[in-house]
Amino acid sequence: MIPFNKPYLTGNEIAYIEEAVKSGKISGNGHFTKKCQNFFESNYGIKKALLTTSCTDALEMAAILIDIKEGDEVIMPSYTFVSTANAFVLRGAKIIFADSRKDHPNIDETKIESLITAKTKAIVPVHYAGVACEMDAIMNIAAKHDLYVIEDAAQAVDSYYTGKNGIKKALGSIGHLAAFSFHETKNIISGEGGLLAINDDKFIDRAEIIWEKGTNRSSFFRGEVDKYGWVDIGSSFLPSEIIAAFLWAQLENLEKIQAKRKEIWNNYFNSLNDWAQKNEIELPLTPDYATNNAHMFYLVCKNLEQRTKLLAHLKENEILAVFHYISLHTSPFYLSKHQGGELPETDRFTDCLVRLPLFFELDSQKVINAIIDN
Numbered sequence: 126m127i128p129f130n131k132p133y134l135t136g137n138e139i140a141y142i143e144e145a146v147k148s149g150k151i152s153g154n155g156h157f158t159k160k161c162q163n164f165f166e167s168n169y170g171i172k173k174a175l176l177t178t179s180c181t182d183a184l185e186m187a188a189i190l191i192d193i194k195e196g197d198e199v200i201m202p203s204y205t206f207v208s209t210a211n212a213f214v215l216r217g218a219k220i221i222f223a224d225s226r227k228d229h230p231n232i233d234e235t236k237i238e239s240l241i242t243a244k245t246k247a248i249v250p251v252h253y254a255g256v257a258c259e260m261d262a263i264m265n266i267a268a269k270h271d272l273y274v275i276e277d278a279a280q281a282v283d284s285y286y287t288g289k290n291g292i293k294k295a296l297g298s299i300g301h302l303a304a305f306s307f308h309e310t311k312n313i314i315s316g317e318g319g320l321l322a323i324n325d326d327k328f329i330d331r332a333e334i335i336w337e338k339g340t341n342r343s344s345f346f347r348g349e350v351d352k353y354g355w356v357d358i359g360s361s362f363l364p365s366e367i368i369a370a371f372l373w374a375q376l377e378n379l380e381k382i383q384a385k386r387k388e389i390w391n392n393y394f395n396s397l398n399d400w401a402q403k404n405e406i407e408l409p410l411t412p413d414y415a416t417n418n419a420h421m422f423y424l425v426c427k428n429l430e431q432r433t434k435l436l437a438h439l440k441e442n443e444i445l446a447v448f449h450y451i452s453l454h455t456s457p458f459y460l461s462k463h464q465g466g467e468l469p470e471t472d473r474f475t476d477c478l479v480r481l482p483l484f485f486e487l488d489s490q491k492v493i494n495a496i497i498d499n
């Protein structure tokens with residue numbers, strides 16, 4: 126059976142964990158945590174990076190930082206993972222869903238402005254498959270209406286957006302805040318893990334406090350205050366050094382991991398092109414302003430029936446392909462509180478999208494052959 130995902134170990138993970146354990150410091154915010162955070166700050170133009178135990182946690186920190194309160198509204202795509210919404214719902218926000226683009230599961234930037242009300246506090250673009258949303262348009266809408274932008278960059282490590290001014294920026298460095306994931310299904314992994322990117326200076330001090338359980342322990346360790354205590358709300362958002370050590374082994378090998386994933390992605394794309402055209406199936410689009418970080422290879426079938434057949438055919442050939450997301454606006458939890466709107470493009474991706482296996486050690490030719498023989 127070819128699995129959908131298989132975590133790839135670069136070789137140094139266990140050695141670095143051993144190093145962390147032997148150093149006697151295995152709680153958070155140590156040597157390996159700083160190395161990982163510096164990597165994101167120096168390579169991706171992020172002002173301040175804080176490792177978290179998940180992307181979900183990083184999104185929850187973002188919701189606290191922008192002071193989401195009961196009744197605030199947050200605009201996001203419906204075609205996303207539940208954490209994008211839950212982080213804000215936990216603080217009392219009402220989620221307003223926007224439809225996906227026709228040509229991509231990303232939020233349709235032209236549908237955002239009409240959803241803004243006096244209660245709107247933030248826009249949360251999700252860079253689906255690591256492909257950038259139209260960030261110039263989104264940042265301009267946010268500036269015009271005085272809103273925050275929080276990028277859900279869970280899938281978007283090492284991917285870029287080029288603005289109309291020609292400047293290329295890493296995803297996660299554009300919004301006021303951004304959240305990355307190192308879950309084992311992502312490109313760079315630590316089992317569970319995440320990172321909060323802070324690009325607006327005004328959030329940096331408070332973010333450290335929320336991260337350290339509502340205390341000013343980080344300033345204390347830097348010698349800025351002579352004792353530390355309870356100064357704000359917060360929680361246990363920082364991961365142990367054991368997780369950070371694993372993550373550092375991955376980050377050191379980022380180029381190698383990315384090169385291999387892109388090779389597999391390109392093989393899929395080039396080999397499936399004719400077959401897809403013949404069967405009226407769409408291959409993934411990378412708009413001119415975006416890069417492809419090979420997080421995911423997906424197909425968009427022409428209807429649910431075609432997708433069901435394709436998944437069954439792959440299963441018969443011992444290949445596990447999957448679909449997702451059941452759009453959030455049709456979920457039992459959302460419908461128990463709100464009316465469902467009409468989001469036709471979101472519904473289409475929910476019914477028609479298929480994700481093919483994509484991992485470092487995959488023999489993609491086997492998957493391609495099974496598909497083309499269909």
Ligand SMILES: *Cc1c(COP(=O)(O)O)cnc(C)c1O
Binds near residue numbers: 180206251280317
């Ligand atoms: C994976 C993912 C998350 C959640 O990441 P965790 O690290 O598992 O919390 C959130 N949003 C999107 C779009 C994701 O793909």
